[in-house]
Amino acid sequence: MDFEAVQGFASHHDPTVQTRALQYFEQLKASEDGWQLCARTLTSAQILDEHVIFFCIQVIEHFVKTRYIHSKEEEQQFLRHFIKHWLQFQSHAGVVHEVFIRNKIAQLVCLVFLADYPHRWPKFFDNVLELLTLGPPGVDYYLRILLAINSDVADREIARTQKELERNTLIKDTVRECSIMRLVDSWFHIVTTYQTSSPELSCLCLEVIGAYVAWIDISLIANNRFVSILVQYLSLPQLREAACECILEIINKGMEPSAKTKLVESFVTVLEQAGVLNPSQADEDADFVIKLAKLVSGIGTSLLVSWSKLSRMVMPDPEQLAITLKAVENKVPLLLQFLNNEDDDVSLGVCDFAREFIQFLKQQSSVGAYNASEKSNAEALLHIIINKYKYDDSYNFDHQGEDEASFDEYRKSLKVLFDNLAQLDNELVLSRMKTMITTTLQQWRNSPFQDVEAAITFLYLLGEAVPASHGNHFIGDGDKPTVMTELLRLLVTCGVSTYGHMAVTLHFFETVVRYEKFFSQEPHHIPEVLVAFMDERGLHNRSPRVRSRTCYLFSRFIKCLKVHIHRYTEDIVKRVQDLLVLAPPENGFNTALLTPDDQLFLYEASAVLIVSSQFETQHKKQLLLKNLLNPVMAKFEMFLQRLPMETDKEKCRAVAECMSHAIACTSRTSKAFSNQQTMKTTGVVQVYTDALKVFLQALELPQEQTVLQSAVRQFLHRMVVCLEEEVLPFIPLAAENLLKNADTRSIQEFIPLINQVIGKFKLSWVFQKEIVPFLQRIFMPLVTAIFKALAIPTVENDQQAQRERQVLQRSYFQFIAAIVTNNVTEVLASQDMQSMEQVLLTIIQGAVDFPDPVAQKTCFSILRKMVEFWGGPEGVAGFVEFMYKSIVPACFLAPLKDTFDLTDAQTILALTESALCLKAVYEKRGDEFISFLHTEYLPTMNVSPQQITDYCHALKSESKVFKNYLKIFIQHAKS
Structure with missing residues (x-):
């Protein structure tokens, strides 16, 4: 073993050393006996580094995954002997490796188990049960091996092949028949033996029980022997969380609904007797209470699922329905207690139960069984949701971290509950929300920001939660204003926008923009909102976050209500003038108040106001638009002169970014134009063609072309949309500059x-x-x-x-x-002919050789068009020969490729296009093409005479018939 090379496997600082290690790793994997070298190294007497051990296990694992099943019997015996020796030696020696090593060994054992059990290693469980006699290290390996096995044979989240499913079924059946009783006894032995001396082993064992209970006989676990110790462990700090999770897994086991109700209720009884379900918020460990909340949620949702299954039966048992319904109702106090817990994570733990309970109430309502008691429960849920939705004092609005992100996610869960409650009882929600919002907004000066923000936010949420009559929340029956109209009037007129807290300010603006239809109904409220947008509450707010969001919302407000705002155009543009100034690069490319992206929204909003305004003459619009863009042009031209003189790379990039931003601002103003109000009808064509002349000069500079080209290209795209023929004279010059020294991306x-x-x-x-x-x-x-x-x-x-x-x-x-x-x-x-042929061949190549169905479809479309143009007698010289020599074969060769996947939707579109291409050839060449297929081409494909006849007959029929036939023809040819 080259230990020096292996050590480099963990090196993150020296790429050369790491590369050598990877090469050695691949060498050992490829070698016939590399895995045996690793096994002998692991069982040698020398002390090995953890990284060396992990390295060796990976090599052995590769052998098991790729060659073990087909290896010689003596090699398989050698590997099984290695596994037994390793586990026994390490456990005997009391060696405790890092968790990642123990898990990796467990995975390796599991791979061999999957290959050998039950036929080649029938005594597998006898062997692993021997580990229990070797003390805590052996028990640890035993439990990790069981978890690895469960993951591979029973985890429903992992996709399986049919062969793997059959293997897993055999394994589970054999385990249940031959070994499960000994396994269950071992679990009881472990959880009781190590609860004090090694509680982490008891916890790991509880995890195993929770995993296996899904596919073994429930009575093996849900009995006095196990339940009594599980309940007992709920009072032991080191075991309580694992016990809680184990009970939840037992409750979640798939069962017949009546039996499930009985199981759940029996657990609830013992848990209540043990006083577990009523934890003291002050005394209990928060992590345990979170687990307890999830257990309560599991209890509730399991009962609701049972009730749903029972109610859907063809002949439901009334007694069982009543028992389950009563069980559900009895859990509502628990639901409310945990949902209202001051710890948001605890509250979140029962949100699934709350959501399913509200769905249950909807079902009850649909059959007329939504009674006063259930309405009271719905109202209690609503009250909790409102209170829990409020920020606490620790929320940091300026520097949001993980805690803030977690609370934002928690709020989303509460919003789901709120929406569902509104669907359940529209009148209740609207009535309670009206009272809460009205009271808070009337007293906002003396209310904490949390209450004020929540009131405005729920006003915003009502727009989605409560359906609007006639599609508009502000059109009621007769002269009486709608609830939403009353609330929006109060929001706009009560002065709450001056509250001063960031959260209140943001939600005020979010809400007025959300309900722009209100201002269409009552436009006299618009001026006070516009002023709020433009003063220190909005665009000039001291908070960058508020300014940034307000820019976007202001732009939306302007675009939605432009027909009501045109009389304020000049005043608005004047008030935001200081925010439109482009900052020099020395300022870090930011103005004092806004980021470049924020400015884009303001330029767009200003242009929308100008273009949609109703001045007596168009000259006024032209003048205002010039006044808006002339400072941008002047700043750009200043940068244009400055860029060639900059020598510092960073300053060069900063100037180029400023130039790009100037182009982007001008480009953004073009979004104000539409098919009804074009640049031509507005009389501002010259404003933009003049800008184009100025911007195109940037393409002649040698510096920072990537940045500048991108900006000019985007501007040209907008001008092609908004201008008419006036843009065309600029295209050749722009294109030549854009393609000068072009790289792959610029092309x-x-x-x-x-x-x-x-x-x-x-x-x-x-x-x-x-x-x-x-x-x-x-x-x-x-x-x-x-x-x-x-x-x-x-x-x-x-x-x-x-x-x-x-x-x-x-x-x-x-x-x-x-x-x-x-x-x-x-x-x-x-x-010229040579160039033309080169291009045509690339299209053929794209249709046949690139395994990219999108490109293939495009290529066949091109070929079809070419056939339509040049495939007849009047076509380009040499094209008909090319058509028979290359286009027609391409229509066959492409679909016959292994990479042409006929189950893929995009590929089917490519096949359809190839069919249309062949139809186009037939329409241009007629019987000549049929004869070519009959006598020359199709016989070369080893197609029978009957198939040739059928193919040609289908080709002569309608396009739809031929397309369907072609798919069958290709499938048959590929089989």
Whole structure:
């Protein structure tokens, strides 16, 4: 054994040493006797490092997984002897390895067990039971082996093959028939023997019992012998949590509903007699009470499942239904007690029970059995949810950590309960919430922030929880205002937005934006909300978090209510002017108040206001938009002059980021335009074409091209959407600069832009004049650059490089597809024959050789279009020959590949496209194509004459018939 190499296995500081260790590891795995060397090393007398032990076990494990089942009998005996020797020697010597070593040994033993039991190692359990005589180390190994076995034969979370399921069934049946009684006796011996001397072993044994109880006879465990010690252990600090979890597993065992109710109730009786179910919040250990809460939840949900099963029976037993119903009702006080526990983790522990109980009440309500008692329970749940939803004083709003994240998740669970309660009893929830919200908002000045925040948050949540009549919470019957209208009026007019606490402020803004329909009904409330958004409560708040969120919400508020806000346009733009200033790079690329992303929302909101405003003349809009963007242009041009003079790399990057942000701000304002209010109808085309001229200059700079190109590309995408032919003269210049010294990624990102241009302007005369000659000129250089990038070899395990390669391949095929599907085929036809053939062959290669169904579908679509254009008598010279020589074979070869998965939806789409391609050939060549298939091509595929006839007949039929036939034909050919 090369111990020096093995030691490098754990080295994280020297890649060379680690590489040597990995190579040695692979060498031993591949070697016929490498595993035996490791086994002998492990059983030698020398003291071994834990990493050496783990290394050796992994090599042996690899042998067991890959070659053991087919190995020689003496090798199998050698391995079984090694396992026995290791376990006995280590236990005898009292050696206690790290947990990861013990678990790894247990997994190894389990792998051999799965291969050998019961036929080749029928006395397996006799051998492992001998470990119990070797003291605590032996007991530990015994229990870990049992847990590993259970995980492999009984864990329902792990997907299994049919063969594995059959193996596992045989193992479980054999264990139940031959060994279970001795195992159960050993468990009782362990939990009682080691409860004081080695309580961790008793806990591990309780875990084993909980795991095995799912698939053994319940009476072996649910009896006086075990239940009495489980209840006793609930009062022992070192054992109580494990005992609690074990009882929960027993209760969760799948059973017939009446028997399950009886089992659960018997446990509840002994637990109540032992006083376990009423822990004192002050005295009890929190971790135990959390486990106890989960046990209570298991008790409740088990009873509810039993009741549900009984009620769904064809002829339910009324007596059993009544017993189970009474059992459920008796657990409600426990549910309320634990849900209301001051520890949120305890409360969370019974949330599943609470949710299922509310579902149960819904079922009761649907059959008219929702009575006063159940309504009282629902009201009690609602009261607890409201109180538990409130923040406590320890919540840190400025620096949120794990505790804060946990509480946020807990709130989500409470929200689910709240929503379900609203579905159960709409009137109750709306009535109680109205009282709580109204009272709190009327007294907000004298209320703690927790109460105020909760009131506003529940007002927000009511929007989802309570259904709205006519699809609008603010349209009632007659003149009487709806409850939601009353509450929103109170929220907006009571002054609570000035409370000052971050949580209250944020939820105020979240709520007014959530209910923008209220302001459409009562627009006179809009000004006071706008002022709140723009002053120190919102956009100018001292908290960066509030400012950031408010930018987004303000933008949404403006966009939703722009028809009611246009009269305030100039005032709003003036009030946010200081927030629109682009910061110099020396400020760390931030303004004093906002991040760059925050600013984008404000630029968009400002543009929306300007474009949607109703001034008497369009000139006013143009002027306001220029005033909005001119400072951006001026700042950009200043950066443009400055960037070439910067020598420091970090400063260069900072300036380029500022330039990119300036472009992004301008680009974001274009989102204000729509099909009804275009740049042309608004009269601002020149504003954006002037901006385009300025921004394109950035592409001529040698520095930071990755950042600048990305920003310019995004702006061009927006201009193609928003401008008409005015953008086209800029495309060739922009494209040439974007493709100068292009790498794989820049080519990949350029293609969607050119595809967008082709798709939008294909019929424009300006396109024919400006773009087609340009495409004809750059087509082969671009294609060559793509081929060059694709030719660069990638490392086999470099998934990122392989993904980028696949994306580039798809982009290339989409580029060709954009040309042929938009009838710009003169771009291809103008290329020389050699170049044209090169391109056509890449399409064939994409259809056949790349195991990428998305790309294959695109390629077949391209080939079909080419056949439609050039497959007839008037087509391009040489194309018909290419069609028979390459396109038609591709339609057969691709589906016959092993990688062509006919069970995959994307692959079926590719097959459909290949079928349409063959149909296109038939439509262009008619009987000539049928004759070619009959006499030349299909006979080479070893297809019978009858199949050839059937194939040609299907090809002549409708497309749908042929597509269905082709799938069957390919399945038969592959079988």
